[in-house]
Amino acid sequence: MSDELKAGDASTPKHRTRRQSIILGLGIVAAVVTYAYGFQVTKVDLDEISSETRRGQLVRVLREIARPEILTYDRIPTNTELVIFLPCPASGYEASEPTQDRHLIVEPSCGEPGDTFVIMGIGFAGNSRGLINQVPPDGVLELKIGEFFADVDGNFVVEVDTRERADEEPQFIRVVTNERIGSIFTPVQVESSAGELRDSPRISRASRDTWDKIIETVFLALLATTLGAALAIPLSFLAARNLMRDITTDVTKLALQLLAIPMGIGVGVGLSRAARQLADQLTANGWLLALGLVLAPTVALVAMKFAFPPIDNKPPNPIERGQHGVVAVVAAIAGILGILLVADLFVLLGSWLDDALGSFGFLGGFLENTGEIATAITTVLSALLIAAVFANLAGRLASFVKSRVSKGLMQQATYPLAALAGAVIAAIIGAGVGWLYRINDAIAILWCPALAGAIIGLYLAIRNRERSSVQIGLVTYYISRTIFNTLRSIEPLVMVIVFVVWVGIGPFAGALALAVHSVAALTKLYSEQVESIAEGPIEAVKATGASRLQTVVYAVAPQIVPPYIAFTLYRWDINVRMSTIIGFAGGGGIGFVLQQNIRLLEYSAASVNMLAIVIVVASMDYLSSRIRQRVV
Amino acid sequence: MLKVEHLTKVYDNGTVALEDVSFEVPEGQFLAVIGLSGSGKSTLLRCINRLIEPTDGTITWNGVSITDAGPEEMRRVRRNVGMVFQHFNLVGRSKVITNVLAGSLGYVNPMLSVVNRFPPEHLARAMAQLARVGLEEKAYERADNLSGGQQQRVGVARAMMQEPSMLLADEPVASLDPVLAHSIMQHLEQINDQDRVMVLCSLHFVDLVHRYADQAIALNDGKLVFEGKPVEIDDAKFKEIYGKEAERVG
Numbered sequence: 001m002s003d004e005l006k007a008g009d010a011s012t013p014k015h016r017t018r019r020q021s022i023i024l025g026l027g028i029v030a031a032v033v034t035y036a037y038g039f040q041v042t043k044v045d046l047d048e049i050s051s052e053t054r055r056g057q058l059v060r061v062l063r064e065i066a067r068p069e070i071l072t073y074d075r076i077p078t079n080t081e082l083v084i085f086l087p088c089p090a091s092g093y094e095a096s097e098p099t100q101d102r103h104l105i106v107e108p109s110c111g112e113p114g115d116t117f118v119i120m121g122i123g124f125a126g127n128s129r130g131l132i133n134q135v136p137p138d139g140v141l142e143l144k145i146g147e148f149f150a151d152v153d154g155n156f157v158v159e160v161d162t163r164e165r166a167d168e169e170p171q172f173i174r175v176v177t178n179e180r181i182g183s184i185f186t187p188v189q190v191e192s193s194a195g196e197l198r199d200s201p202r203i204s205r206a207s208r209d210t211w212d213k214i215i216e217t218v219f220l221a222l223l224a225t226t227l228g229a230a231l232a233i234p235l236s237f238l239a240a241r242n243l244m245r246d247i248t249t250d251v252t253k254l255a256l257q258l259l260a261i262p263m264g265i266g267v268g269v270g271l272s273r274a275a276r277q278l279a280d281q282l283t284a285n286g287w288l289l290a291l292g293l294v295l296a297p298t299v300a301l302v303a304m305k306f307a308f309p310p311i312d313n314k315p316p317n318p319i320e321r322g323q324h325g326v327v328a329v330v331a332a333i334a335g336i337l338g339i340l341l342v343a344d345l346f347v348l349l350g351s352w353l354d355d356a357l358g359s360f361g362f363l364g365g366f367l368e369n370t371g372e373i374a375t376a377i378t379t380v381l382s383a384l385l386i387a388a389v390f391a392n393l394a395g396r397l398a399s400f401v402k403s404r405v406s407k408g409l410m411q412q413a414t415y416p417l418a419a420l421a422g423a424v425i426a427a428i429i430g431a432g433v434g435w436l437y438r439i440n441d442a443i444a445i446l447w448c449p450a451l452a453g454a455i456i457g458l459y460l461a462i463r464n465r466e467r468s469s470v471q472i473g474l475v476t477y478y479i480s481r482t483i484f485n486t487l488r489s490i491e492p493l494v495m496v497i498v499f500v501v502w503v504g505i506g507p508f509a510g511a512l513a514l515a516v517h518s519v520a521a522l523t524k525l526y527s528e529q530v531e532s533i534a535e536g537p538i539e540a541v542k543a544t545g546a547s548r549l550q551t552v553v554y555a556v557a558p559q560i561v562p563p564y565i566a567f568t569l570y571r572w573d574i575n576v577r578m579s580t581i582i583g584f585a586g587g588g589g590i591g592f593v594l595q596q597n598i599r600l601l602e603y604s605a606a607s608v609n610m611l612a613i614v615i616v617v618a619s620m621d622y623l624s625s626r627i628r629q630r631v632v
Numbered sequence: 633m634l635k636v637e638h639l640t641k642v643y644d645n646g647t648v649a650l651e652d653v654s655f656e657v658p659e660g661q662f663l664a665v666i667g668l669s670g671s672g673k674s675t676l677l678r679c680i681n682r683l684i685e686p687t688d689g690t691i692t693w694n695g696v697s698i699t700d701a702g703p704e705e706m707r708r709v710r711r712n713v714g715m716v717f718q719h720f721n722l723v724g725r726s727k728v729i730t731n732v733l734a735g736s737l738g739y740v741n742p743m744l745s746v747v748n749r750f751p752p753e754h755l756a757r758a759m760a761q762l763a764r765v766g767l768e769e770k771a772y773e774r775a776d777n778l779s780g781g782q783q784q785r786v787g788v789a790r791a792m793m794q795e796p797s798m799l800l801a802d803e804p805v806a807s808l809d810p811v812l813a814h815s816i817m818q819h820l821e822q823i824n825d826q827d828r829v830m831v832l833c834s835l836h837f838v839d840l841v842h843r844y845a846d847q848a849i850a851l852n853d854g855k856l857v858f859e860g861k862p863v864e865i866d867d868a869k870f871k872e873i874y875g876k877e878a879e880r881v882g
Contacts, residue, residue, distance in 0.1 A: 308743050311708055399702050536721035540787075543681055544794055545711030545738025553746050554734045558725040 064603035068611050070207050073180035074190045074200035080121070080177070081135070083170040085110040086162060098122075106173060113166045116159055119146075121175060124154040130177035132160055137169035148175070206605035209593050214612045217589035220507045220582075221514065221575035228518025228575075229568045235519065236526030237552060238480045242538075243530060247473025247548075251461050252414045253398040254470055257391045258421035262428060264390030268383035272336055275382075276375075279340040283348075289341060296338035303331035311545075321396070328389060336382045339374060346371030415461050422457020423450040480523075487520035492578050496587040510587025514575050521574075525567045526560070533559040565631045569624035576620050580613045633658055634680070634798065634830065639689035641675050641854075649675040651854040652689070657832065657847075659797075662824045664845035664862065665834040668874055671851040673834035677800045680832065681713045682706060693798070711738025714791030714829075716820075718803040720783040724776030728767065728786050731775050732758040735793025754793075761789040765819060781812035788819050792827075799823060801833035805840070813837075817844050838865060 048054055080102055085093050088110035095109040102123035111117065119132060132146040146160035165171075182188035182200040190200045237243050249257070282292040307328035316324070346367050353364025402410055426449040434445030464470060496513035503509050533556060541555040583591025590609055597606035634657040641650040649672045657663050665673045678684040680691055682698060691698040698709055714735070722731045736754045737745055744750075750758075762768045765785035770778060775786060784804060791799055801820060805813035821844050824831045835841050841848050842862045850858035850865075850873040858865070858873055871878060 304743055305741060308741065310739055310741050311704065311711070313708065315705065315708075403702075534721075536717060536719050537723045539683055540715065540717060540721035540790070541723075541734050541737065543683055543710055543713070543715040543800075544735050544790070545707040545709075546734070547707065547737075547742055550737045550742065550745055553748075554726075554730075554737065555723055558723045561725065 061603050065607045065610070067604050068206075068607035069204045069604040070608055070611075071184070071201035072204040073182065074188075074192075074198075075178040075180055078177050078179045080104060080124075080175045081172045082106055084117075084162075084173050085170055086113040086115075086166055087111070089168070104173060104175060111162075114162060114164045116161050117173075119148075119158050119160055119173060119175075121148060121150065121156045121158075122154075124150045124156070124175075124177060125179060126150065126152045126154045128154065128177050128179070130175055132158065133174045133176060134163050134165070135172040135174045136165065137167055137171060142174060204605075204608070206597070206602070206608045209605075210590065210608050210612045213583075213590040213593050213609075214616055216507050217579045217591075217613075218576060218616060220511045220587075220589050221572055221579045224511045224514030224518055224575050224579070225568060225572040227511070227515040228522050228571065229564075231515075231519045232522035232526055233564070235480065235484075236523045236530060237556075238476055239484060239523050239527035240530035241474075241477055241527075242533075242535065243552070243556070244473035244477040245471075247471075247476075248469035249395070249472045250398075250469055251418060251464050252402065252410060253395050254472060255414065255417040255421040255457070255461070256394040256398050258425055259417070260390040260394035261387045262424060264387030265383045267390070268386030269379060271333055271386060272379045272382040275333060275336040275340055275378075279337060279344060282341060283344040289345065292337065292341045293345060296334050296341055300331050300334035300338055303327045303334060307331050318400075325393060332382065332385060332389065336378055339378050339381075343371040343374035343378070346374070411465060414465070415458055418457040418461030419454040420457070422453035422455070422460070424453070426450055426453020426456070429453075484520040484523045487516060488524060490517070492517040492582055492587075493585050496582050496585045500586040505586040505588070507588025510579055510582040510589055513582065513587055514578055517578075518571055518575060522567060522571055525571075526564060529560050529563040529567070530556060562628075562631050566624075566628045569627055573617070573620045573624050577613075577617055580617075633694060634832075635690075635692040636676075636680070637690050637692075639676070639679060639691065640687050641672075641679060641684060642687045648854050650679065650686075650851075653851070653854075653856045654689075655849050655856065655859055657830060659830055660824070660828045662821070662831045662833070662844060662846045664841040664848040665832060665851065666836075666838065666841060666848060666865075666873065667834075667851035667857075672854040673851055674802050675854075676851065677715075677802050677832060677834060680798075680800060681710050681715060683715075707738055711794050712797050714794045714796035714799045716784070716787050716791050716799065716801040716804045718806045720780070720787045720807075722775040722783055722786055722790075724774065726775055727772050728762065728775050728778065729755075729758055729771040731786055732761055732771075732789045732793050735761075735790040738794065758789070758793055761792050762786075764792070765789050780808055781815065784808060784812070784816050785819065788816065788823075792823065796829055798830045798832070801831060803834050803836065806836055813840065820844070838862075838870065841865070 082104040083095070084106055093110045095106070098105070100123075102121075105120040105122070107118040107120070124130075127150060129149045130147065131144055132148060133142040134145045135142040143163050143165075145162060146158050148156040148158045150156045180201070181190055184201060187199045187201060189197050192198055279292070282288040307324045307330075309324070350364045350366070350368025350371060353367060354361045355364075357364055405413075427446050430445040430449030434440070439445050492510075492513045495516055496509055499509035499512045503512065537555040537559065538551060541551045546554065579587070579589040579591070580594070581591045583589045583593070584595045586592075590613060594606055594609040594613075597603070597609060636656070637654045639650055639653045640648075642648050653672075653676065665676060667673050675684055679686045680698065682701075686699060689699070693709070696705075696709065698706075701709055723734070730748075733750050733754060736750065736758070740750060740754065759768055759771060762771055765788055767778075767782060767785055767789070770782065770786075775783065778786065787804075799820065804820065805816050808816060817840060820831055820833060823829050833845070835845075842865075845862050848858065848860065848862045848865065849856060852873060852875075858869060865873070
């Protein structure tokens with residue numbers, strides 16, 4: 001019995017029964033079977049490991065990888081020759097004394113064709129390699145009889161079998177080496193085959209490609225991380241249990257809000273389209289654009305101040321509330337218009353700068369792109385914004401109605417509302433599914449889901465009628481967690497395939513794939529930070545009468561700044577590492593050349609790529625740990 | 633006048649923290665809430681500004697029902713109710729002045745405050761509150777650089793920034809030494825006397841109750857077991873409140 005079992009016996013002397021022993025035994029058997037099957041499935045093959053040829057290949061690859069081709073040397077073939085008689089002349093032959101430092105010695109100095117000779121080379125370049133050929137007297141048709149690897153001092157000893165080629169005349173043993181020209185300290189200028197002068201050694205093509213691609217890799221990772229963090233910061237609050245736990249609503253409110261949100265999205269999209277048209281007209285004229293640029297933000301700011309006033313001591317009356325609502329919509333339109341106009345200005349300015357700045361034209365291009373991105377996300381932003389406003393208004397409406405009518409009437413009104421909300425949501429989901437699978441059957445994708453949704457809505461309303469609150473926050477929490485966990489489980493290497501289809505092969509596809517994965521991963525990391533912050537300050541800020549948003553800004557945000565910075569840097573670190581392989585799937589970056597070099601068996605070039613990856617990842621690690629120390 | 637009637641709180645895990653607690657506090661009173669740890673003092677105070685949702689019962693303040701208030705109404709109530717906490721609950725990484733300004737969040741424009749803009753008169757008021765607790769030279773230091781006593785004074789300044797009509801103090805001196813405890817209690821006393829702010833303060837030490845409170849209530853296991861003048865807490869009452877084995881200290 002093993003020590004462990006004895007220890008178990010000691011602690012629980014009575015409970016160690018025969019049954020447990022049997023279970024333990026079965027467990028061991030199961031483990032053995034599991035590993036045995038694992039060996040079979042993974043095709044563990046020790047013969048392959050010990051095979052000579054495989055080992056030879058491995059050694060060759062390792063040696064190439066160990067010698068990254070950072071510099072390229074021009075090489076000139078150099079021959080070193082020695083006379084050999086096959087067969088020995090009748091008069092006998094004695095090799096002459098070597099006159100040069102680099103020379104060959106053959107033992108014996110003559111013999112029968114086909115004999116084995118020992119060839120010693122002295123005075124070659126250290127670690128050099130080359131071929132050993134047998135050259136007939138006329139010099140035509142030289143035959144390879146062996147190869148050599150010199151030691152550090154440039155000496156070698158090789159046994160070679162000569163060819164069955166007899167001749168009275170002296171034949172030659174020729175050792176061919178490709179000698180490097182120049183060294184790092186004393187570069188030599190060489191004329192290339194194209195007739196141009198170039199240095200030897202010089203920075204290799206592999207190094208130059210690596211430099212280009214590693215820069216691409218770092219910036220790809222930077223963009224992906226920035227985009228991921230920007231989206232993950234607001235989303236992480238949705239996935240933080242401690243913030244979402246307390247958000248409750250009641251069935252009536254929820255039903256109204258669920259109805260208001262799709263409406264809000266629709267109105268938001270419509271508004272942004274209207275604003276787009278208006279912006280187009282304004283942009284056409286420089287003066288109008290300038291006027292709009294001044295007016296739109298001012299109107300937005302003033303309207304916002306009016307629409308969201310500080311809370312007064314007495315509640316505003318319905319007319320005032322209505323005014324606030326209308327002005328809020330005005331503020332939204334002005335705000336959207338303002339963003340669009342600024343975006344247009346960026347595009348105009350950017351395209352001008354692109355030409356004007358010369359080699360810094362990329363700054364103009366960046367400005368132009370920023371403008372275009374801003375235009376593109378305005379639609380989404382305004383849809384979300386208006387949806388939020390509508391949901392808020394719906395909530396207020398529900399509270400208002402609730403305070404005016406009897407509880408029974410409210411209850412009666414809740415059922416149809418819940419059924420309607422369920423129907424609308426289900427119909428929207430149905431339409432989405434119908435679009436994805438191209439089902440053009442209105443009954444199947446609209447009416448059936450609507451009916452089912454209505455029934456579910458009604459059922460939930462009836463089931464929760466006793467409860468005063470529905471924990472909508474926790475529902476949101478679980479939904480967002482599920483979505484992010486799903487996204488996170490798909491590796492960027494897989495995601496990039498989708499983006500390659502969408503935006504084509506290149507670093508942009510890689511950046512998008514990494515960004516999507518970063519959003520999911522960062523949301524998880526961030527939200528866990530939010531969950532672990534001190535509750536006290538939140539409680540204290542809430543107690544001052546702060547709104548939910550103010551509480552987040554004043555009590556949550558200051559606490560999460562250091563971990564957020566730390567995690568963002570960590571994610572950049574991960575993204576740099578990921579972007580080194582994302583090129584394998586067409587996502588740009590250094591992975592693309594690395595994969596190419598491996599496929600072409602250019603291991604010493606691949607070695608340069610890997611070296612660059614190691615340097616970048618290591619310095620990222622160092623840098624991020626330094627910054628983390630600073631901020632925490 | 634604060635009126636608490638039949639207040640009951642049952643936590644989700646079934647713990648009954650408060651059971652049918654009723655009492656009244658007139659304007660300007662300094663009320664001490666005493667009882668053992670876990671007797672429901674903190675829950676009671678937090679039910680009054682609804683940091684904890686009561687399960688049952690009503691709380692009415694000057695005719696306004698706190699228990700029935702909607703979210704907006706609740707913000708209106710809360711900004712009139714300052715709160716001081718045992719563990720100060722300052723945002724450690726923020727500046728002292730920001731912590732104090734947080735007290736005016738219920739009054740300022742919600743949009744501008746989100747980008748950290750406060751009206752200049754609020755800033756002046758925050759400095760005045762800091763001066764009142766003797767910390768104006770610490771205004772731009774990080775809150776977690778301050779000592780415990782200083783942090784609690786910032787907590788008091790934050791509560792006073794709200795210009796409250798009622799101050800809830802949840803064991804404000806339990807994590808401070810006796811000297812600091814008296815200095816904080818004197819601040820509360822001054823607020824009660826000069827600003828005529830109603831103070832509800834839970835306390836551990838009965839001598840503090842004797843010295844500062846006008847009226848006291850005692851909780852034991854979520855039930856109200858005593859209501860009266862602090863002087864009425866004699867040894868017999870003390871044992872009733874704290875249990876037979878309890879001995880008076882301090």
